Amino acid sequence: xDIDDLRAQAxxxxxxxxxxxxxxxxxxxxxxxxxxxxxxxxxxxxxxxxWMARQAIVSTEAHEIxxxxxxxxxxxxxxxxxxxxxGALPVGEVGEDEARITYTITGSKRSAEVNLLLKxxxxxxxxxxxxxxxxxxxxxWLVREDADQEAGKPDPRxxxxxxxxxxxxNAGRSxxxxxxxxxxxxxxxxNADAWYWRARAFQEAGDFPAAQTDFEQSLALxxxxxxxxxxxxxxxxxxxxxxxxxxxxxxFVALSPDSGMxxxxxxxxxxxxxxxxxxxxxxxxxxxxxxxxxxxxxxxxR
Numbered sequence: 001x002d003i004d005d006l007r008a009q010a011x012x013x014x015x016x017x018x019x020x021x022x023x024x025x026x027x028x029x030x031x032x033x034x035x036x037x038x039x040x041x042x043x044x045x046x047x048x049x050x051w052m053a054r055q056a057i058v059s060t061e062a063h064e065i066x067x068x069x070x071x072x073x074x075x076x077x078x079x080x081x082x083x084x085x086x087g088a089l090p091v092g093e094v095g096e097d098e099a100r101i102t103y104t105i106t107g108s109k110r111s112a113e114v115n116l117l118l119k120x121x122x123x124x125x126x127x128x129x130x131x132x133x134x135x136x137x138x139x140x141w142l143v144r145e146d147a148d149q150e151a152g153k154p155d156p157r158x159x160x161x162x163x164x165x166x167x168x169x170n171a172g173r174s175x176x177x178x179x180x181x182x183x184x185x186x187x188x189x190x191n192a193d194a195w196y197w198r199a200r201a202f203q204e205a206g207d208f209p210a211a212q213t214d215f216e217q218s219l220a221l222x223x224x225x226x227x228x229x230x231x232x233x234x235x236x237x238x239x240x241x242x243x244x245x246x247x248x249x250x251x252f253v254a255l256s257p258d259s260g261m262x263x264x265x266x267x268x269x270x271x272x273x274x275x276x277x278x279x280x281x282x283x284x285x286x287x288x289x290x291x292x293x294x295x296x297x298x299x300x301x302r
Contacts, residue, residue, distance in 0.1 A: 061124075061125050063101075065118060065125050065126075065127065066086075066101060066103060066116050066118065066127070067086050067103075069116070069127055069130065070084060070086050070103060070105055070114055071084055071086065074186055075132075075183055075186060075187065076105065076107070076114070076132065077107065078179070078182065078183060078186070079107075079109075079112070079132065079134070079183075080105065080106070080107030080108075080109055080110055080111070080112055081107035081108030081109030081110070082107060082108050083107065083108050084105055084106070084107050085105065085106050085107075086103050086104075086105050087103050087104035087105065087106075096120065097119065097120045098117070098118070098119050098120070099116075099117070099118040099119075099125070100115075100116070100117050100118075101115075101116050101118075102114070102115050102116070103116070112132055112133060112134055113132075113133040114130060114131065114132055114133070115129075115130070115131045115133060116129070116130050116131075117129040117130075154188050154190070154191040154192075154193065154194075155187050155188035155191065157187050157188075158184045158185075158187040158188035158191045158194055159184075159191070159193070160184075161180045161181065161183045161184035161187070161194070162180075162181065162184045162191065162193050162194050162197055164177075164180045165177040165178070165179075165180030165181040165184060165194075165197050165198075165201070166197050166200075168180060169197065169200055169201055169204065174200075174201045174204040174205055175201075175205070177197070177201050178198065178201040178202075178205075181194055181197050181198040181201060182198070184197075184198075185198065190221055191221075192218045192219075192221035192222035192225055192228075193218075195214045195215075195217045195218035195221065196214070196215065196218040196225065196227065196228050196231065198214045199211045199212075199213075199214035199215040199218060199228075199231055199232075199235075200231065202214060203231065203234065203235055208235040208238045208239055209239075211231070211235045212232060212235045212236065212239075215228050215231045215232035215235065216232065219232065224255065226251075226252050226255035226256045226259075226262070229248045229249065229251040229252040229255070230248075230249070230252045230262070230265060232245075232248045233245040233246070233248035233249045233252065233265065233269065234265075236248065237269065237272070242269055242272045242273050243273065245269050246266070246269045246270065246273060249262070249265060249266040249269050250266070252265070252266070253266055258289065259289070259291075260285075260286040260287070260288075260289035260290055260291025260294050261286070261291055261293075261294075262286075263282045263283070263285045263286035263289065263291070263294060264282070264283065264286040264291050264293050264294040264297060266282045267279045267280075267281075267282035267283040267286060267294065267297055267301075268297070270282060271301070276301065279297075279301055280298065280301045280302070282294075283295075283297045283298035283301055284298055286298070
């Protein structure tokens with residue numbers, strides 16, 4: 001099942017995270033550790049001692065960068081609750097060019113682990129991947145090195161939350177779905193499907209102005225999304241704005257010329273505006289396309 005299937009099921013009858021590159025830049029070195037390294041090198045010499053001193057510096061840098069990333073990550077705050085605290089002693093391997101470390105973090109709701117990969121670049125140490133381990137086999141990519149996307153394609157991490165949110169909404173669990181969609185939007189604000197599904201969550205909750213805003217944002221990002229026009233028309237109708245709803249349904253029909261449902265809902269908007277001839281014409285076309293509700297509406301309009 002893909003997002004289009006879920007959208008079909010739903011049809012009726014935030015500062016963003018800091019960029020990984022910016023977070024990954026070296027924040028600072030701890031002077032004490034640097035001085036300790038210099039003392040060890042000067043007093044003892046030898047490759048082994050130099051390596052140990054360098055490891056101390058690298059470990060400190062990786063720790064500082066990772067803690068800064070975790071403490072300022074909005075997704076972690078939403079998942080685990082605010083007031084994040086990071087375990088003081090990370091577990092993992094730190095080399096001169098790469099560091100793989102795991103932190104236990106605790107929020108106001110619960111604890112979890114974050115697995116981080118850092119690499120040493122010309123610009124300093126940078127976060128290359130970050131994975132939240134939620135337990136019971138559930139993981140969430142926060143940063144993914146290989147997530148180079150085609151232009152215009154949504155972030156796959158955002159799509160993951162859209163799918164989960166859509167499934168929850170279709171299962172009647174809109175409040176839980178809303179949490180997933182907030183995460184999806186915080187990851188990728190250009191994901192039209194995320195705005196569409198959050199609009200559906202608001203619509204289910206009866207918050208029609210909020211739903212209207214999100215449907216409009218979805219269409220601003222993807223004007224070729226027919227279901228968003230239908231959704232926007234629906235919430236406008238709930239606010240008794242039938243002329244505005246009809247304008248959106250014109251787009252819906254133009255993008256879905258073979259949909260009996262599209263003609264049926266436009267027929268209803270025409271009826272609410274006392275456009276009886278237009279309502280009958282749309283109901284007739286709906287019935288011709290095999291949409292049963294359109295046939296029933298046509299019988300009542302005759």
